[in-house]
Amino acid sequence: MGIHNKISDYLGKVKQICRKWLRKEMKKFALIVAGGSGIRMGMEVPKQFLVLAGKPLLMHTIETFVSYDPDIEIIIVLPSSQIAYWDELCHQHGFRHKLNVVEGGPFRFFSVKNGLDSISEEGIVFIHDGVRPLVTFETIRRCYETAMEKGNAIPVIPVSESVRWLGDQGNEILDRNRVRLIQTPQTFRISLIKKAYDLPYDEKFTDDASVLENAGHEIYLTEGNRENIKITWPEDMETAERFLMKTFR
Template sequence: MYGSNAKIDYYYIVAAAGIGKRMGLSYPKQFLEVDGKPIFIKTLEVIEKNHRVTGIVVVTNKEYIYEVEKMCKTFKITKLIEVVSGGNERQDSIYNALQKIPKDSIIGVQDGVRPFIEDRYIEDSYTVLMERTDLDGVVIGVPVKDTIKVMDSDGKIAQTPKRDFLFAAQTPQVFRGEILHRSYEIARKQKFLGTDDSSLVEKAGGSVGTLAGSYKNIKITTPEDLLIFSKENIKGVKNK
């Protein structure tokens, strides 16, 4: 099936179930408005416009499902399939969303608060998986610029890995549907909590490649991250 000229359905899961604690907000950070739009909507708009994407599943806090549905309608996110409830961990949230997407597809997972997603990430990930049957997934990311130190339990430096082989993973992370589903099921049975989607696929024996992202493709997590935007375009956070 993969590697042929046949078009495979391409779905995206957008994780928008965070909270605004580190941002100093009284509401989830994905609802922070930039340029008159919630951050997660800016993310969704890029995915919506890609001609390959078949459908989108958004996962959010249970109490905000209706609000997210309403926002998607307002901003004309027409490829939305469903808004589902998140879980205790991000991994639980993605698992819930996966139940809405068929296994015989390509599935991308994207952070809702990573609004600098580019169309090329979506397009190139799909193309690579269609062409390279040796890969089960592709992760967007960038080479690490800082020197990384590995500490021991006493806080002492135990190791300095060679920077040439260090890669900062971002999203989207895109996988063949069958192995992504299987990886999540295995992790669930083994009670394994990974740091990202790729770590689950890797643990299940999958082969994951990389694609060059951008240092601008940041995840909005703290007030400092908002410096990438013009102050006058941000609504809801006090500028310090």
């Protein structure tokens, strides 16, 4: 074996050791943003509190991450007006998972920032929509592993239908093979995403990836899961109910 091959082999082993060490040492946080309303659901109750398979939807979301890793630290971001109601629901359902409840802001950007500001350690943070209870362990694992290696991981799924772009002068077909639907948990090294959230708010920030991208970082995509829908419409609740009835976590 030549000297260059020996050096390459040695560096490869060093990288493997470093990756194993990081996987062992990096703490996990799930920052679950739950500031939705029930308007599009036609409900007065905020959608994260709607009952799904016997308990509030948000509890299913939390339990998914706790089941994935019992040592994960859970941070829930709620509007200040909903925190007392959430405490009441936890009491009613005997929901005793250790949580850090943080008050949200006027927009999602500020809610996430408040949640990130509550974290004082380095590690990996999963930023997740509270109304996505059907994310799988496999998706969470892929996000974690990619973020460990690349610094960030954004779960996506392919588009199955035709897509058209609406412009000022009309509309045009897009190549759906080059389009992806974005999901959560959008996953990051904590120091990286906290620094990105020092940017001033911009209405073009539609998700956490767009914040990191505007801070000058490349975005890395990973495979999501189709069941991981964001519950928005009444029929979404029916879909989620059916899925939970046939799935054992």
